[in-house]
Amino acid sequence: MLGIFGIILSLGLLMFLAYRGITVLILAPLLAMLAVLFSGDVPLLASYTEVFMVNFAGYAKAYFPLFLLGAIFGKVMDDAGAAKSIAHFITKKLGKDKAILAVVLSCGILTYGGVSLFVVAFAVYPIAAALFREANIPKRFIPASIALGSFTFTMTALPGTPQIQNAIPMPFFGTTAWAAPFLGLIGGGVMFGGGLTWITFRSKKAMAAGEGYGNHPNENIKDMDQSNLPSFAAAILPIIIVLGLNFVLGKFYFGNYDGAYLEQYGTSIDKVKGIWSLIIALVVSIVVAIIFFKKNLADVKDTVNKGAIGSLLAIINTSSEVGYGNVIKTLGAFALVKSAILAIPGTPLISLAASTSILAGITGSASGGMSIALGALGDIYLQKAVELGISPQAFHRIAAMACGGLDTLPHNGAVITLLGITGLTHKESYADLGMCTVVIPLGATIVAIIAASLGVV
Template identity: 45%
Template sequence: MEGNALGLLGILAGLGLLIFFAFRGWSVLLLAPIGALVAAAFAGEPLLASWTQTFMESAARFVAQFFPLFLLGALFGKIMDDSGSVTTIARYMTEKLGTERAVLAVVLAGALVTYGGVSLFVAFFVLAPMGLALFRAANIPRRLMPAAIALGTSTFTMSALPGTPSIQNAIPMPFFGTTPFAAPGLGIMASVIMLAFGLWWLRRVEAKARLAGEGFGDDVPAPVDAAADDPIVRERATTAHEFDPAEIHNGMHAFSEPPIVLAALPLIVVVVVNLLMSMLILPAMDVSFLAEERWGGISLSAVGGVWSVATALLAAILTALAINWRRLPSKRSTIDAGANASVLPIFSVASLVGFGAVVAALPAFELVRQWVLGIEGGPLVSLAIATNILAALTGSASGGLTIALDSLGPTYMKIAAEIGLDPALLHRVAVIGSGTLDSLPHNGAVVTLLAVCGTTHKQSYFDIVMVGIVGAIVALVAVIMVGSAVGSF
C-alpha cells in the first residue's frame, strides 16, 4: 500500500514538473524524460531501464507509426502556403460572404483548408491578417477573431468530421482497427453541433458588442512575423500539431496566386483519395503478406488507416506541385521547409507518449486504471473522461490521446468485444474527447492563435472556451448518448 502511495505521488510529481515548466516554454524533449524518471524514482523502478527500454521504445513506436503523416501533413501545408493556395481559398470565402457575414467567412475558410489536410498552424498564419481586415471593415471586435478561427480550424474538422486527415483522427486507427471514416453519421452529427453552437455563440457576442457600441478596437497589424519567431510559442505549438511555426518564414512564396479552382483541387484530392483508399482500394487488396514476420505479423486493420491518409496526402502533394510547378519560385526550399516543419512536432509528441508509457508501466498506475474503468456510465463515458483529462494535462490532443490508448486501448477493445460495442464508436468518442479540454490556456494552438491575432488570454480566451471546449463537450455528450442508444452509424 505504501509503495502504491509513493508511486501515485511520483506520477503526480512527474506530471506537475512537466506541466509547470512546459507552460513556461521549456522544451518537452527534455521535460518528458525528466518527468518520467521522477515518477519512476518514486516508485523504486530502475531509472536507466525506464528511460531506454520503456520511454524510448514507446516514443520510437509512435514515430514509426505516425511519422509519415507528420511529414506529409507538414509538407502539404507548406506547399499550399507557399503556392498561395491557402490565401486564394481564404480570400475567395471572405469575398463571397462579405463583411456582413465576416465571422462565418473566417470560420468556413478555416474549416475548408483544414479538412482538406492543411495544418491548422499554416491556416492561422494566413487567416489572421485576412480576418483582421475583414473584422475591421465589418467593425467587429478584434477580440472575437481568435474564437472564429479556432471554430473553423480546431474543432469539428480536427476531431469529428468523417475522413478528416488530422493526426488526432489517425491515432486511434491502429488501436481499434478503424478507418478515418469511423462512425460517419455520429461524426457528422457532432460536427453540426459544434459548428451550430459556435456560430450561435459568436453571433450572440457580436450582437451584444454592437449594442454596447464596441467596435473593432485598436487598429494595429497582425503580429504574424513576431509570433512565428517567438521561441515560447514554438515550444508550446510543437506539442499541439504537426507543423513547426519556425518554418513559416522559410521557403519562398509565389509571386502570383492560383485561381480558386486550382487552389481547391488538392484539398478535394485529399478527401476523395482518402475515401477511395479506405472504402474500396485497401479492402480489395491482397495483403496476406502482412502476416509474415518481416512485415510485423499484423493485419490490414493495424495499418490501413495510416496507409489511407498517407496516400491521400501524397496524392495531394503531387497534385499541388503539378499545378504550381512554375508558380513556386524555389521548390527545393519549400519542400525542405515543409519536411523540417514535421521533425520537432513528432519528437515532441513522441516524448509525451514516452512519458505516458513510463507512468503506465508503474505498479501504482493500476489504481488509476481501475478508477478510470470504474467510472459510472459505461466504457464510452470512461474513455471520454480519460482522453479529456490526459489531453488537458499534457496540453496536447495527440499526446493525451496516444497516452490514453497506449495504456487503456487493449482493455477497451476487450470490453467492446464482450458487450458487442463497435470499435468505430470508441474511435469517434476518443478523438472528440481529446479535442475538448486540450484547449486550456497552456495549449500550443491557443498560445499561437492569440499571438498571431495580437490579442491576449484576458481579451479572447473565454470565447475560445465557449466555441472550442463547451461546444465540443456538448457534441461529445450527444455522441455518447446516441451511440449508447443505437450504436455506431
C-alpha cells in the same frame, strides 16, 4: 500512496513547466523518471532506455509519415497562395456582413483538407482582420473564429479528416479516417453550430454596447496581392483529392485487400489500412499541388524542405509525450489509476472519453493526450468493444472528439501561438476561444456518447 503522489506530482509539473515554456523534449523524460523514483518498483535507467525510448521510437515509426506528408502538403498550399485563395473566395462570396461565418468556413475547409492548423491561422488571419475591421466587429473575436474552424469539428469530428488526431485511433481499433461518420457529423454539427452561435451572440452584444474593431497600432498586416493567387478551382482540387482518395482506398481497395503477408511483420491489414490510405492520398495531393502551383512557388525544393523540417518538432514532441505515458503505465501505482478510470459507471465510451480528455488537458496536446490514453488502455477498450457489441468505430470517433476538449486550456501551444499571431492576449480573447474549443466540444462529445449508446455509428 507514494507512487500515486509521484504520478500526480509528475503530471502537475509537466503541465506547469510546459506552460512556462520549457520543451517537453526535456520535461517528458525527466518527469517520467521522477514518477519512477517515487514508485520505487521499476528500475530507473531501464525505464528510460527500454520503455520511454522504445515507445518514443514506436510512435515515430507509426505516425512520422503522416506528420511529414501533412507538413509538406500544408507548406505547399501556403507558399503557393492556395490557402489564401480559398479563404478569399469564401469571404468574397459571403460578404462582410457574414465575416465570422466566412472565417470559420475558410479555416474549416482548409483543415478538413489536411492543411495544418498553424498554416491556416497564418493564412486566414490577415483576411479575417480585414473583414472584421470593415464590419467593425471587435478584433478580440478573431482568435475564437479561427480556432472554431481549425481546432474543433474539422480536427476531430468530421469523418475523413486527415488531421493527425483522427489518424491516431486507426491502428488501435482497425478503423479508417472515415470511422463512425454519423457520430462525427452529429458531434461536428454541435461544435460548429454551438460555436458560431456563441461568437455571433457575443460579438453582437459587444457591438450593441458601442465596441468596435478597436485601435491596434502595432497591427502590421500587409495588403494581399490577389492577382498572383491560384484560382479557387485549382486551390480546392488537392483538398478534394486528399478526402476522396483516402475514402476510396480505405473503403474499397484496402478494405478488400489480402494482407496475409503482414503477419510476418506482426501486424494486419486492419491496423495499417487507414494509415496506408492516408499516406497515398497525401502523396498524390502533394504531387498534384506542386504541378498545379509550380508557377506560384518560388522554389519547390525550398518549400518541400521547409515543410519536411517543420514536421520534425511536432512528431518528436508527441513521441516524447507518448514515451512519458508509457513509462507511467508501467508503474505499480498506475494500476490503481487504471482501475479508477475503468470503474467509471456507464458505457466504456465514457471512461475512454474521460481518460483521453483529462490527459489531453494535462499535456496541453490533443494528439499527445490521446496517444497516452490509447497506448495505456486501447487494447482494453477494443476488448470491451467486442464483448459488449459496441462498434470499434464508435470508440475511434469518441476518442478523437474527446481529445479536442481540454487540450486547448490556456497552456496549450496552439492557443498561445494563435494569440501571438493575432497580437491579442489571453485576457482579451481566451474566454470566447475557450468556450468554442473547450466547453462546446466537451458538450458535443457527450452528445456523441449518448448517440453511440443508442446504436448510432
